[in-house]
Amino acid sequence: MSEMKAARAHKGxxxxxxERxxxxxxxxxxxxxxxxAAGLAPSTMKLLAAGMFRHLPTVPGHEAAGTVERVGSGVDPxxxxxxxxxxxxxxxxxxxxxxxxxxxMCAEAAMIGQGAFGTGALELYARYHDGGLAEFVRAPHWLIDEIPDNVSFDLAAKVHDLGNAVRALKCAGDLGAATVVVTAATGTMGTATIMLAEHFGIGRLVLVGRSAERLRAARELVPHLRADTIALEDLGPDWQTAGGLTARxxxxxxxxxxxxxDYLPGGPGGEQALRSLANGGVFVHMGGNPAPIAVPMRETMLGCWRFVGTRACTxxxxxxxxxLLASGxxxxxxxxxxRFALDDIGAALTALNERSEPMWMGVIRP
Incomplete structure (x- = not known):
């Protein structure tokens, strides 16, 4: 057990x-x-390109589940x-x-197998930067969660993304029986939010995505909750400049x-969804969209809107x-x-980024 197979990121x-x-x-x-099982994340290669991986070469993969193989002398055997x-x-x-x-939000904030976001010394990240796209991963014992017997390793690896959806829902506040728009509804975060909606008391969903066909599949995740769909492909060729999403x-x-x-990673869809809000409404963004929002402050004042940006989960x-999973x-x-083998990591990342076929959540099985 001296060597293992791993997918590694290198500078440039x-x-x-x-590699071994x-x-x-x-x-x-x-x-x-x-x-x-290790989760596939579309952010991996984007963060690598942006220089967020501070220690290279490194093993990416911030979502991992498996069996405890060894423990240190200070850890309960x-x-x-x-x-x-x-x-x-x-x-x-x-x-x-x-x-x-x-x-x-901590100054030492960083993620095992992903980027560093904090402004501090990041000493823990220096030790634990290698992640789960490998046969083994090392972590401090206080970051280990036992998983319920009724939860597979595949799903356990994606608990983090479900946690991200919980974070976005919490940031929206007490929604009661509210009507909630979910953008990028057929992606990882969108489908996670749809699955959790009933547990947060949401009364109605409006699901926004590129494809009507993919939206129909996502709609079926919550058969007992009212949910309307808006396919961007059906809004007309000028929707991005004419405010077609707001109007719809x-x-x-x-x-x-x-x-x-809002989980859209780019484009004007987020801003247009923001402009649709009711008086006192809240806009939560977790998509990493680099586009600016050109909404006058006066408009947000008159609408009494709240804008919340958030990243990752706690x-x-x-x-x-x-x-929720343990309770059934x-x-x-x-x-x-x-599901992909570790040997197929290149094809897996291509499939994840291109999404030429519907993909909600993907995992690697080393």
Missing amino acids: SDVLHL VPVPEPGEHDVLVRVA ALLGRRVRVHPMLSCGECGYCTSDRQQ IRELVPAGPEAVL RGDTDTVLS KLQAERLITH
Whole structure:
């Protein structure tokens, strides 16, 4: 067990390379997990290109689940053989952010197997930057969660994305029986939000996506909840400049939706959804859209709108997901639509980024 297979990112490369590398050695407070499933994330190559991976070469993959193989001398040996997921968010654990369920805002914030976002020394990230696209992953024991018996390794690997959806829903506040618009509704975050909507008391959904066919499939995730769909491909060729999405949302919801959860990674769709809000409505963005929003401050004042930007999820968010899954109230296995071998990582990332066929959540099985 001295070497393992891993997908590694190298400086200046826009692909991941399959290599044989040493198996990580667990320190006193570490756990070594034999990876059974690792999540695929569209952000991986984007963050690599943006220079967010501070230590190269590195093994990406911030979503991992498997079985505890070894533990350090300071870790309870009862963890050996347990089915677990790795919570990827590294932080100091002591600042005001960390003690108020906002670890992703900590100056030491970084993610195992992904980028560094904090402005501090990032000492934990230096040790734990290698992630789960490998046969083994090392993590500090305090970031290990046991997974319920009724949850597969595949779904456990994607608990983080479900946690991201929980974070976006929490940022929207008490929605009651509100009408909520979800953009990019046929993607990973969109489908996760759809699955969680009923658990947050949402009364009606308006699902926005590129394709009417893909939206029909996403709509079927919540057969007992009222949900309308808007396909961008049906809005006409000038919708991006003529405000076609705003108009269509207002046709369906004349008074405007109480909330918009925006996961669009680019384009004017987010701004147009924002302009559809009801008085007092909230816009939550988690899509990483680089486009500016040209909404006059006076307009937001008159509408009494709230704008919330958020990234990643917290331990509290993933605890919520694990609790719902353990209880059986949340049945989310069908969100895993694609499974790939580690040897096929290149094809998997291509499929994820191009989405020439519908893909909700994908995992790698080393």
